[in-house]
Amino acid sequence: MATPHISAAPGQIAPAVVMPGDPRRAERIAKDYFSNVELVSDVRNIQAWTGTFDGKPITAMASGMGVPSLSIYATELYRFYGVQRICRVGTIGGISRQINIGDVAIGAFAHNNSQVANLWVPGITLSLAASTDMLITAVAKARQLVAGSDQQVLTGALFSSDFFYLDRPDIVERLADLGCLGTEMEAAGLYACALREGREALAVCTVSDHLTLPQPPMSSAERETLFATALEVGLAALLA
Numbered sequence: 001m002a003t004p005h006i007s008a009a010p011g012q013i014a015p016a017v018v019m020p021g022d023p024r025r026a027e028r029i030a031k032d033y034f035s036n037v038e039l040v041s042d043v044r045n046i047q048a049w050t051g052t053f054d055g056k057p058i059t060a061m062a063s064g065m066g067v068p069s070l071s072i073y074a075t076e077l078y079r080f081y082g083v084q085r086i087c088r089v090g091t092i093g094g095i096s097r098q099i100n101i102g103d104v105a106i107g108a109f110a111h112n113n114s115q116v117a118n119l120w121v122p123g124i125t126l127s128l129a130a131s132t133d134m135l136i137t138a139v140a141k142a143r144q145l146v147a148g149s150d151q152q153v154l155t156g157a158l159f160s161s162d163f164f165y166l167d168r169p170d171i172v173e174r175l176a177d178l179g180c181l182g183t184e185m186e187a188a189g190l191y192a193c194a195l196r197e198g199r200e201a202l203a204v205c206t207v208s209d210h211l212t213l214p215q216p217p218m219s220s221a222e223r224e225t226l227f228a229t230a231l232e233v234g235l236a237a238l239l240a
């Protein structure tokens with residue numbers, strides 16, 4: 001049975017899904033990291049690739065950009081395909097003055113300016129948090145991967161914004177004062193969907209640009225190696 005946005009047959013999606021924002025990155029992840037890769041859905045060019053990693057079944061599928069897009073895919077994966085774990089692997093704009101371009105931010109929870117935390121229980125703002133089991137595995141794996149390198153791993157709050165062009169430096173400064181690691185556009189929606197469906201989720205992000213510190217952009221070689229850390233952390237958290 002397909003869903004409105006996923007054409008895979010039952011059983012073609014693995015219980016663990018790694019979810020970048022960009023469909024091309026989902027394909028790259030599958031082709032570079034998975035064995036026995038098969039294209040199982042491509043509605044709207046959001047392709048789902050299923051294969052194995054370390055001998056375990058896994059699917060790579062993009063979220064598109066923003067909470068509404070991600071929430072459609074995450075809900076259909078959890079609710080109709082029996083997916084247990086989704087790990088977003090993405091990029092953030094750095095906000096904390098402790099985090100640098102190229103570092104890894106593990107999203108223990110997600111502040112947001114979206115309505116996702118307010119819509120399901122009247123009068124209550126829900127806490128949107130990562131799965132504890134996935135978080136514990138991710139932190140340990142990330143520390144091991146960056147040991148001895150300049151790349152840092154920070155665990156804490158992400159800010160999921162409904163506007164990429166928020167143009168509110170006052171808000172960014174306040175969030176920096178609160179130690180928020182950086183901004184992206186999906187983690188809060190993913191954590192909300194996991195909460196509602198009773199499943200697990202995590203977001204592991206690489207800092208691609210910085211909103212509060214003047215920092216040079218990454219070279220393309222740095223981009224590849226530094227993004228690989230977040231991906232390997234995500235795969236470990238999904239399959240532990």
Ligand code: HPA
Pocket residue numbers: 091092093094161163164183184185208209211
């Ligand atoms: N804003 C939102 N999403 C992002 C950013 C940003 O600055 N950088 C990377 N993803």
